[in-house]
Structure formats: C-alpha cells, structure tokens
Amino acid sequence: MTVPAILLFRINRFFKRHRRLCKTAAAAFYTVYLLLGLWCAGILVYGTRNLPVGASKLLALLLASAVILTVIFRRRCRSALPLMCLLLLLIFLPWSLRRPSNDRDWQLPFSRNPRITIRGDKITVFNVRDFRYRTTQDFDVRYDTRTYSLSNLRGLDFALSHWDGIQIIGHTMFSYDFGPDGHLALSVETRLAKNVEQGTFQGLFKQYEVLWILADERDLFGLRTNYRKEELYVYPLNIGKEHLRSLFLATADRINQLADSPKFYNTLTENCTTSLITLVQVIAPNAENILLNGNLDRKAFQNGLFRVPDTVSFADYQDRCHINRYVQELTDLSDYSRVFRAGRDQINIQNRTRSEDDPKTQFAEP
Numbered sequence: 001m002t003v004p005a006i007l008l009f010r011i012n013r014f015f016k017r018h019r020r021l022c023k024t025a026a027a028a029f030y031t032v033y034l035l036l037g038l039w040c041a042g043i044l045v046y047g048t049r050n051l052p053v054g055a056s057k058l059l060a061l062l063l064a065s066a067v068i069l070t071v072i073f074r075r076r077c078r079s080a081l082p083l084m085c086l087l088l089l090l091i092f093l094p095w096s097l098r099r100p101s102n103d104r105d106w107q108l109p110f111s112r113n114p115r116i117t118i119r120g121d122k123i124t125v126f127n128v129r130d131f132r133y134r135t136t137q138d139f140d141v142r143y144d145t146r147t148y149s150l151s152n153l154r155g156l157d158f159a160l161s162h163w164d165g166i167q168i169i170g171h172t173m174f175s176y177d178f179g180p181d182g183h184l185a186l187s188v189e190t191r192l193a194k195n196v197e198q199g200t201f202q203g204l205f206k207q208y209e210v211l212w213i214l215a216d217e218r219d220l221f222g223l224r225t226n227y228r229k230e231e232l233y234v235y236p237l238n239i240g241k242e243h244l245r246s247l248f249l250a251t252a253d254r255i256n257q258l259a260d261s262p263k264f265y266n267t268l269t270e271n272c273t274t275s276l277i278t279l280v281q282v283i284a285p286n287a288e289n290i291l292l293n294g295n296l297d298r299k300a301f302q303n304g305l306f307r308v309p310d311t312v313s314f315a316d317y318q319d320r321c322h323i324n325r326y327v328q329e330l331t332d333l334s335d336y337s338r339v340f341r342a343g344r345d346q347i348n349i350q351n352r353t354r355s356e357d358d359p360k361t362q363f364a365e366p
Helices: 003-017 019-046 053-072 078-096 217-227 241-260 274-283 296-302 314-320 333-344
Strands: 115-119 122-129 143-149 155-162 171-177 183-191 209-215 231-237
Touching: 019 053, 019 078, 053 078, 115 241, 155 241, 155 274, 155 296, 171 217, 171 274, 183 217, 183 274, 209 217, 209 241, 217 231, 217 333, 231 296, 241 274, 274 296, 296 314
Parallel strands: 122 209
Antiparallel strands: 115 122, 122 143, 155 171, 155 231, 171 183, 183 209
C-alpha cells in the first residue's frame, strides 16, 4: 500500500473507533459556527457605521439565512462550509480589532473626560459638568474645575432613576458629600458621538465608549427630575469614614484610567451599574454583574444600609426618598441639593446600624 492509502485507512479506522467523539466534536463545531454566524449578522446590523440601515439589515438577513441553512443541510452544504467560515472571519476579525477612543466628535454632554488629582488633603476635579438646562436639548455648556478637601468627605448618597413606569431596571448614580465643599455626583453613561443615538443592542457591538461623568447634582439629578421627568430616588448610605475614603480613591483611580485608556460601553458587562460594581457591592455585597438593577434600593434596605428604624417599611422609606416632589416646582435649580435634602430629611429618623464587626459595611456610629 502507498503512504497516502495507509493514512486514509488509519484516519477511517480512527473515525470508526471514535464515532461518538467525532459526533460530539461536530456538534460543538456547528454550535460555535451558528453562534458566530448570528453574532456576525448582529455586527452587520448594529456594529457598522458606514452601511445604510436598510443595506445592513438585508445583508444580515442573508448571512443569517445562509448560516442556518448550512447547519440544517450540513451534508449537502459541506463544500460551502470553508467559504462561509472565511466570510464570517472577514466580518468578525475587523470588528474584534476595533479599539475605543477618546478622540471623536462628541455630543456636548459627553465631550470631556473628568480627571482627578489628589495632593495631600487637596482634591482637584477637572471637567465637572454643570450644565444649565432650559429643555433637554437647550442648555448652556459649563464645565468647572472644583477643589475639595479629602478630610471633609463625610457621606455617600445612592441614587436610582426610573423612566416610563419601568421598575425592573433603572439608572444607577452616586453622590459624594464633602460637607462645606459641596456634593460631587457620579454617573456612568454611554459616550455618544454626534449624530449617534443610543440603543440597547448597539451597546453590545462596540458602538459607544463608556464615560464616567462627574457633575453638580443640579445637572445630573435635576436633568432627570425636572426635564426628563424621570422618577428619582436618592438614599443616604450609612458607611464608615475609612470605607468611604477608600471608595472615593478607587473612583478617582478609575476615572483617571479612563481618561488615559478609554473602554467601550457594553450593555451587559460595562453599563451604568456593572461599571460601578465596587460601589454597588456596598449596597448588595454579593453582587457581581447586576443587569436587573431596579431593586438595588430594596437590597440596600434589607442589608441595613439606610438610616431608618426597624418600624419603618421599605415602601414608606422609598416614598420619603422620592425627591421629585421636593424639586418639581423649582424653576431655578441653584439651590437644588439643599431643597431636596431638606424635604427628605425633615423627619428625624434614628439610625439603624449593623455591627461594626461586619467588614462589608463598616457602618458609622449613629
């Protein structure tokens, strides 16, 4: 027998002896092939910026159909499989090599990266957003440089915003309280370039960068309560000072990292909640990637993180921290932070604290 004949004989014998293994491998291959094909179809629809919408949808439909047909009729279409794999790689590889950037023509609310420097006790925050809104589309662009004393850091508020009556998900924000130096609000958002609209599925396909916004509360919070008409809940958290300090320093490090090395926003893994996982885990200690985040305030209440006695129900406390009622009549938001806190805190509620021995919370003394 010739060498090729011997090789073919041995290969044929191997497949006969390991038929089950070969079937498993084939099933795994076609599963990966199908998923890759559907993902590439998604890239054509949501991950391309140069194709017209109609053309991208048509191409995606044709690609998905071809992939599904080659799976269903895999024996008849075996000869077309190498060409299909090559086509998928030609779509997937350029998309996978796409890199995020801080240098695009951004929409004005997302046009600047904040940056924080800390020298001793002095904190300097650059590009603090403080827009003055007349409508959601009509506003004065203002970015400030502000200074704070790290020794004045005394509190952290957790904010959760809901829109269109949807309660299962929300937008997560935080606000650091620097006492006499004021509040510094934090929100993680999609960074939109001009002529680009936000979409859920686009966020899976590298269409947006992620931006950590530092802003005045009358900007981040006021935009949502007074102009977008979202329902905003702001809860003061009961956290020890050392823990609070470490959280702020971690926030500063992350903001500076993104100013130097941008990242893509991702609807599942790098969104307004998962990006803030270090802060979110204060509220929900066992949290990892929280997608349905609409009940984070309830989890924080159950974990004893709010300053409320046992006799107060979550529904009552949530209603009290619903700040729209306190600010909805304001036409001038210059005193926004003081007004909603005065309304929220007008009833003297005693602290409900957990043990100081719990390292996950490190609550302050009442």
